[in-house]
């Protein structure tokens with residue numbers, strides 16, 4: 754196996770699209786899943802290494818890291834995609850929501866980046882080219898969100914970690930973020946919400962996962978971009 758790319762939360766939607774794209778290019782991948790969607794069986798058939806990981810407890814994060822190191826001695830890249838778009842309206846226990854948002858969006862990438870730097874450096878040393886860390890953040894890092902306060906704050910923490918890890922790991926590892934606005938709706942998004950959301954950007958479309966795939970490829974193919982956040986938001990900042 755050449756040095757794989759790790760994608761967290763790849764059982765569905767953007768993470769799954771990234772996994773399928775990278776496999777199709779011949780890239781070895783390791784993915785994490787929490788729910789065993791049928792997609793995981795398909796990824797395994799296509800040669801992916803699929804590891805169960807529920808990052809809702811600190812111990813589980815460390816257990817995953819330990820399990821990962823039994824499967825590879827190097828990593829070309831880590832893509833932190835796993836995420837929970839949870840909100841205050843659905844969580845009367847605000848303290849638990851805040852902790853959960855911070856754990857999945859900031860603590861999990863923080864611990865994996867610290868504990869797996871050796872795997873990324875092994876790739877760089879073997880190939881004489883920098884490895885990559887890519888954080889999936891969110892447009893709301895810049896604006897906040899009155900309906901997803903803890904979610905937005907945790908993504909802002911991940912945005913800040915992008916800059917810290919870029920400075921800590923250069924020049925052997927590049928660290929960047931992708932900050933999307935609407936990429937794909939959820940199945941339970943109603944017509945009113947969809948129409949309202951489409952109006953929030955200049956482009957006014959649901960672009961689909963290909964926009965994130967293109968952004969990941971741009972960052973993986975760069976030897977110079979680091980410590981930056983790639984906005985993928987249809988011009989929402991100008992509405």
Ligand SMILES: NC(=O)C1=CN([C@@H]2O[C@H](COP(=O)(O)OP(=O)(O)OC[C@H]3O[C@@H](n4cnc5c(N)ncnc54)[C@H](OP(=O)(O)O)[C@@H]3O)[C@@H](O)[C@H]2O)C=CC1
Pocket residue numbers: 761762763764765766767768786787788806807808809833834835836837838857889890891892932933934935936937938
């Ligand atoms: N979709 C969009 O339009 C936008 C997406 N983004 C960001 O892009 C990334 C991908 O988005 P999207 O594909 O919609 O993400 P999803 O909401 O589909 O979540 C991705 C995966 O994260 C997993 N996950 C959630 N909580 C945990 C946990 N505690 N431990 C382990 N895995 C967990 C889920 O597992 P399970 O399958 O078990 O639920 C899911 O498969 C995310 O970081 C998101 O915040 C940002 C802006 C817009």
Ligand SMILES: Nc1nc2c(c(=O)[nH]1)N=C([C@H](O)[C@@H](O)CO)CN2
Pocket residue numbers: 835836837838891933934935936937938939950
């Ligand atoms: N983990 C997730 N994060 C986000 C999602 C999602 O489905 N899962 N969706 C959004 C919205 O598309 C938002 O960008 C536009 O309303 C944000 N984050």
